[in-house]
Amino acid sequence: MNVPLRRVATVVLVMFLALMVSTTYIQFVQADSLNNDPRNVRQIYQEYGNFRGPIVVAGESVALSTPIDDPYGYQRSYTNGPLYGHVTGFFSIVNGTKEIERTENEFLNGQASTLWIDRLQGLITGKKPQGASVELTIDPAAQQAAYDALGDQRGAVVAIEPTTGKILALVSKPSYDPNLLATHDTKAAREAYTSLINADDDPLVNRAISGNTYPPGSTFKLVTAAAALESGQYTPETVIPAPDEYPYANSTQTMKNFGGARCSPTGEQTLADAMRISCNTAFADLGVTLGGDAMRDQAEDFGFDSKLSIPMTVTPSHFPDAEVTDDAGQLARASIGQGDVRVTPLQMAMVSAAIANGGKQMTPYTVATVRGADLDVVQQNEPSLLRTSVSPTVASQLTSMMISVVEGGSGKAAKIDGVQVAGKTGTAEHQSGAAPHAWFTGFAPAENPQVAVAVIVENGGDSGNEATGGAVAAPIAKAVMEAVLNK
Structure with a gap:
């Protein structure tokens, strides 16, 4: 072979090798990123061209796909969209996906590894793959009661x-209507x-x-009381200081009730009495006496500063670090749920649920079955x-104290006829000049708990500066608990 032919052959060989390498790289290394690239119109058509499984609550589809005569093939729609919008997502x-539509996407679109038999059957029969149905744990009566009771006020219920x-x-x-975002009119969806x-x-x-996340206010006194009881140095009948004012260390300022x-x-x-009337100064002094480490350990035992998904990602609740609680004044504020303490409503529902369940905190979840x-x-x-x-003993003691809050303290508006309710109110300061957040958390029936709940109403809701957790949040919690108990 002469030199020119060898050169041409070498160039052709190099080109073939380059083509093979680039094809392999694109098909295997870049496949996922290219498939998931939002500019990939082919991927969008593929997603919408297959039947997406429904999201189901109590046997009824709250998110479903129906055939439609357009290039996408199916329209995703949401029944009672605003009611379930923060569960289903869109x-x-x-605009992509959110909440259950995002976390369970591989099941809903039929691409999960556990659905390989369905995909194999589709290849054999020629039928397009179908997504799985995702059944939720949501109780429609409780969901509706929470939605209605919260009304037009900003806040949340779990x-x-x-x-x-x-x-x-x-x-x-x-809330919002996911249907507005699921429309195939891309301009309208963007707007x-x-x-x-x-x-x-x-x-x-x-x-x-x-x-x-929010300051929990006096609902956090459940954590402070738990730390005291778990220490073995206190019982509900232990007499503790409850001054008219609590003096902050190294300051001329004081905490008032x-x-x-x-x-x-x-x-x-x-x-027990300090819990019943929600005495700020008593719990501030108690938290400082216990110390920052004991308070932090107890908060962590309830799930503070831990990652969690349900399967939607949950923002961790937070108890301040040692460099903050080494300041006695900051620890005093943290012990009544103020200062740098921050929580989600889910976290406070988990605190009550753990107490209701004899001290054992179960993993919260929203997907029951696929x-x-x-x-x-x-x-x-x-x-x-x-x-x-x-411990079971401390859980029982806390339950008795929470019952007294509802029967003879600040949580009377959570009473349910014929049912013993355990609860704790909270009124949380969060911004200078702003109305406080109103809180309630609790469970029922106290002797055989079936539901634990947490409610926050931002800025006191309709009551504004006159709001308290007992007046604003407790009736909402009552409505939700009744909905579960009256099934």
Whole structure:
């Protein structure tokens, strides 16, 4: 072979090798990134051209796909969209996915590894793959009750079955209609998303589990009381200091009780009484006496500063680090749920659920079952123990104290006829000049708990500066608990 031919052959060989390498790289290394690239119109058509499985609540589809005569093939729609919007999320051509639509996408679109038999059958029969159905733990009566009771107020409600961890209700207000984002009119979908993103009241933020966390106010006194009881140095009948004012260390400022009230004419009272009337100064002194490490350990035993998904990602709740609580004044504020303590409503529902379940905190979850196109179960989520928060004895003591809050203290508005309710109210300061957040957390029936709940109403809701957790949040919790108990 002469030199020119050898050169040509070499060039051709190099070109073939380059083609093979580039093809292999694209098909195997870049495949996932290219498939998931939002500019990949082919991927969008493929996603929408296959039947997407429904999201189901109590046997009814709250998110479903129906055939439509357009290039996409199927239209995703949401029945009662605003009611379930912060659970289902949305599946949008231009705006992506959110919540269950995102976390369970591989099941819903039929691409999960556990659905390989369905895909194999599709290859053999020539039928397009079908997505699996995702069945949720949500109780529609509890969800509706939470949604209605919260009304037009900003806030969130979470309800949990204490013995299993099933999430029975998850409502965030304001809500939104996922149908506006799922439309195939891309211009309208973009405009709807832009409007929601720019709205002052942040309707896309799931206040129940993410976004900006909140100071829990006096609902956190459950954690402080638990730390005291777990130490072995206190019982509910232990007499503790309850001064009219608590002096901050190294400061001329003092902490006062709500409304400047006096907790006790003697300046001291039992731990149970301090809980019943929610005495700030008593719990501030108690937390400082216990120390930052004990308080932090107990908060962590309830799940603070831990990652969690349900399967939607939950923002961790937070108890301040040692460099903060080494300051006695900061620790005093943290011990009554103020200062740098931050929580999600889910976290406070988990605190109550752990107490209700004898101290055992179950893993919260929203997906009960995943079924293939033939309705065979491909995934079944079972209850699992997440952690032990307190001993059974301490859980029983806390339950008795919470019962007294509802029967003779600040939580009377959560009373249910014929049912013993355990609860704790909270009124949390969060910004100078702003109305306080109103809180309630609790469970019922106290002797055989079926539901634990947490409610927050931002800025006091309709009551504004006059709001208290007992007046504003407790009636909402009552409505949700009644909905579960009256099934």
